Amino acid sequence: MPASRPSPERKSRRAYHHGNLRQALLAQALRTIHEDGVDALTLRDVGARLRVSRTALYRHFSNKKALLSAVATEGFREFRLALSDAWDKAGRGRAGFEAQGLAYVRFARENPSHYRVMFGGALREDGCDTDLDRESTGAFRVLVDAIAELQRAGNTRPEPPELLALVAWSGVHGLAMLAIDGQLERPGVVIDDVLRFHVARLADALGIRA
Amino acid sequence: MPASRPSPERKSRRAYHHGNLRQALLAQALRTIHEDGVDALTLRDVGARLRVSRTALYRHFSNKKALLSAVATEGFREFRLALSDAWDKAGRGRAGFEAQGLAYVRFARENPSHYRVMFGGALREDGCDTDLDRESTGAFRVLVDAIAELQRAGNTRPEPPELLALVAWSGVHGLAMLAIDGQLERPGVVIDDVLRFHVARLADALGIRA
């Protein structure tokens, strides 16, 4: 650690309003998106809520898209933890696979706006955000690793785990999108039953037995 | 037809620039979205390209969201035709089911921006657009009807066709979203192989035999 710096917390409190403005900006963006949706997110509002100039943000993010990219990155991090947690807590195996699927959809339904930002399309447009790439790959790998483990035990189809994982990922992704679009709310259907049926079919499709 | 109106095509050519402005606005919006993406769609630009005032649009659409809703409605109409066509041309049966899945993803990949508008979330926000609801339901019913036909021949699982259709729909929807996000373009994967493998797994999952 550095030896002697002039006690930052005293003087800077009024001069520079935030010790960690970047983190505060990101947290506020997440809060606004969660509460009011992504359309309500304006850089001016974020600044105002943090008692900071409208342009202070540009010291930490090159533009609005970069902020949204950071929001998506954080989303994939939470996502990865949720999937990994579900897999472990359900005791792995086929039950773990299905629990992961349900955890996937649960995250999307609890954070619909955040989820939409993660899969919005601000992603791959131009110069790819390496942090975002790394985190989204990390979340996907939780699923690939789970399937690879099942496969080593001889409990799946023989194709490469990445290919099998893609089928499962697409299935829950599509299901999550339909769920947050409200297209699963039809008369006479119980959503939780649909979700359970769906992940069981995905497990079948991959030949998951144990 | 009405008896006598004063030959509209002569005088109105300069007075009212369009005989069918609504249709022209919708066509221009579709063109812009297809060529430059939804972010490039501004009401001012649509008006300018049609040599019409910026506010002329408000005579035909209550606001920008209504225009996008009409765009989505038109998308579901084309969608329904593409799915129905694929089912028939492949001779129905399991081949027809798989052809429908591939046609679904093909539409999304050929019209990524349009597809994103269709599933964007402008949909269900507040007062539902009945036209949009009707068209999106119509597209979904093509799939439900196909599965019901397979089921009558004893070639699927026994659950309600709507439930089975939801699994297939989610699967291809998720696959389409990943495809247009560029997340299927990994080293060493041939996208068409992934798509074919995927729809075959969906057919398996529903117990489609013939």
Added chain:
DNA sequence: ACCTGAACACCGTTCAAGT
């Protein structure tokens, strides 16, 4: 280095006015 206020070029939408 980090933050500010004024300014610029946009945008959707409203409204009184024209024909």
Added chain:
DNA sequence: ACCTGAACACCGTTCAAGT
């Protein structure tokens, strides 16, 4: 009925200037 131009309240972003 259908269209127009001016105006309003926003927005992201830039930039010279402060500490």
